[in-house]
Amino acid sequence: MIEVLNIEKSFGDNHVLKGISAQFEPGVTNLIIGGSGSGKTTLLKCMVGLHQPEKGKVLYNERNFTEMSMQERIPIRQEIGMLFQNSALFDSMTVEQNLMFPLDMFTNLKRSEKRKRANEVLERVNLEGKNKLFPAELSGGMKKRVGIARAIVMNPKYLFCDEPNSGLDPKTSLVIDGLIKEITEEYQITTVVVTHDMNSVMEIGQKILFLHQGQKWWEGSNKEITKTDNQELNDFVFASPLMEKLLK
Structure with missing residues (x-):
């Protein structure tokens, strides 16, 4: 709380x-x-x-x-996980690299473990297989879902949107609202x-x-x-x- x-x-x-x-x-x-x-x-x-x-x-x-x-x-x-208004993805990084960035900064996980976690959150936001895409290749809704995935990749106790x-x-x-509500209740x-x-x-x-x-x-x-x-x-x-x- x-x-x-x-x-x-x-x-x-x-x-x-x-x-x-x-x-x-x-x-x-x-x-x-x-x-x-x-x-x-x-x-x-x-x-x-x-x-x-x-x-x-x-x-x-x-x-x-x-x-x-x-x-x-x-x-x-x-x-704390944070979903910013404009998603705030790094344009020069792939989806997978964006998701692994917080793990690189704050954990000592092995590379394989970080990739596994990135795949887990991508699956949770229904973006399986989009690992190698860059933000410029994503729709607005997909960027938001990647933003949500990055916000929860560290298993946060608190999520700000x-x-x-x-x-x-x-x-x-409606899809984004539903996803935020589902993740909130699930975790x-x-x-x-x-x-x-x-x-x-x-x-x-x-x-x-x-x-x-x-x-x-x-x-x-x-x-x-x-x-x-x-x-x-x-x-x-x-x-x-x-x-x-x-x-x-």
Whole structure:
């Protein structure tokens, strides 16, 4: 489990996060949603150590990540998998080399063991036999699946996904959503997804944190989100053409 306690973050005079507290549970898809500038990406970056909050704590299974030195954070960082918005694959490396990169950096496995692990995660994301392809030879959806495979190659306890459906068509987005949910439940990972995609919210939003103007404005599930009387959340949710269509 990941806990954030009273997180405050500013950039100059811009007070982005204003006392955010929340829990992110293992085995369920935890979504952070909100409009542009609401603070959702900043919160994610505070959670993984890319930003240092001025106040508050980030706890990984009761370990205070926020107060650790860079050296002390290394064991927790090795438990984290990250799917970036643009997949962040190395263009000069093959799919297999991209997957083996974290294993080269952080393990002492033999080459054959690394290749075996790469093949295992490729099979898990339904990309068997794509080892020797380069990113330029992959579709957008395939790149996302390789990104997911690389994020789980180290058997992480925690998985962070930043706008995983950005740039994808609706059909491919459903595939990526389903894969994230399946992997989360199968491996009992604590998964945190930052998204503005209402289709993702309705498909996999088992626990949802809605941020508004840097504050936690609402918390609940996808089954509860359409029944709330929270005006700001309703304005966000029902601005989506998808939700308008569902409610007609």
